[in-house]
Amino acid sequence: MDKANNHPYDELLAAYAAGSLPLSQALCVSAHLEHCVACGQKLQNLNRVGSQLMQQLKPAAASQQLKQRLLDSLDDLTDAASQREASKVDPAVPRCLRQFIDHNYDDLPWKRVSADIHSVELCRDSNGAKVELLKIKPGGSATTHTHLGDEYTVILEGSFSDEAGLYRQGDFMVKTAADRHTPVATKDRVCICLAVTEGPIQFTGFISRLLNPFIRRSYA
Numbered sequence: 001m002d003k004a005n006n007h008p009y010d011e012l013l014a015a016y017a018a019g020s021l022p023l024s025q026a027l028c029v030s031a032h033l034e035h036c037v038a039c040g041q042k043l044q045n046l047n048r049v050g051s052q053l054m055q056q057l058k059p060a061a062a063s064q065q066l067k068q069r070l071l072d073s074l075d076d077l078t079d080a081a082s083q084r085e086a087s088k089v090d091p092a093v094p095r096c097l098r099q100f101i102d103h104n105y106d107d108l109p110w111k112r113v114s115a116d117i118h119s120v121e122l123c124r125d126s127n128g129a130k131v132e133l134l135k136i137k138p139g140g141s142a143t144t145h146t147h148l149g150d151e152y153t154v155i156l157e158g159s160f161s162d163e164a165g166l167y168r169q170g171d172f173m174v175k176t177a178a179d180r181h182t183p184v185a186t187k188d189r190v191c192i193c194l195a196v197t198e199g200p201i202q203f204t205g206f207i208s209r210l211l212n213p214f215i216r217r218s219y220a
C-alpha cells in the first residue's frame with residue numbers, strides 16, 4: 001500500500017488542503033494520497049491547522065469561493081465515483097479517476113503515441129492542462145523529452161526509471177520546463193501513469209522530433 005518514495009512537496013499539499021489547486025493537479029495529489037499514508041497524515045494535520053486558522057481569521061470572500069468551487073468539483077467526482085463503485089470498476093483504479101473509467105484500464109480508447117507508448121485523454125482542466133493516462137510497454141522508453149510547462153506524474157501501475165532514479169506505484173513527481181528526462185518502464189510489466197501537462201511535451205531526440213508536430217496538434 002505505502003510504497004511511494006516521491007511525494008508532493010509541502011506547498012502543493014497545503015494548496016490541496018486549502019482547496020486552491022487546479023482540478024488537474026488536485027487529481028494527481030488525490031491519486032497519490034490513495035497510495036501514501038504519510039501524506040494522508042500530513043494532510044490531516046494541515047486540515048486541523050487550517051480549521052484552527054479559519055476560526056481565528058475572517059477569510060477573504062474570494063478564497064472562500066475558490067475553496068467552495070474545488071470542493072464542489074471534488075464532490076462531483078466523489079458522487080460519480082461512488083455511482084461507479086456500485087458497478088464494476090477495477091479496485092486498482094484510484095477512486096478520484098473512476099468517473100473516467102467504466103471497468104478497467106484495458107477498456108480505454110488508447111491511442112498510439114509511439115511504438116512504446118499509448119495515451120488516453122481523461123479531461124482538460126479549465127486552465128487548459130491536459131489530464132491523461134500514459135501506458136508504457138515493459139522496457140519501453142518515453143524517449144528524451146522536455147515540456148513547455150510543468151508536468152505532473154503519478155505512477156498507477158508498474159514502475160519506471162529515469163536519470164534521477166526508480167519510481168514505483170504511488171510515486172508523485174513534478175518536472176518543470178527546464179527538466180529533460182528519459183523515462184524507461186521496467187521490463188517486468190506495463191507501466192501506467194496519470195500525467196498532467198500544462199503544455200505539450202517536446203521530444204528532443206532526433207527521430208522523435210518528427211513526433212512533435214503531432215503532439216502539438218493534439219493540444220489544438
Ligand SMILES: [Zn+2]
Pocket residue numbers: 004006007008032036037038039040
Ligand atoms: Zn506521499
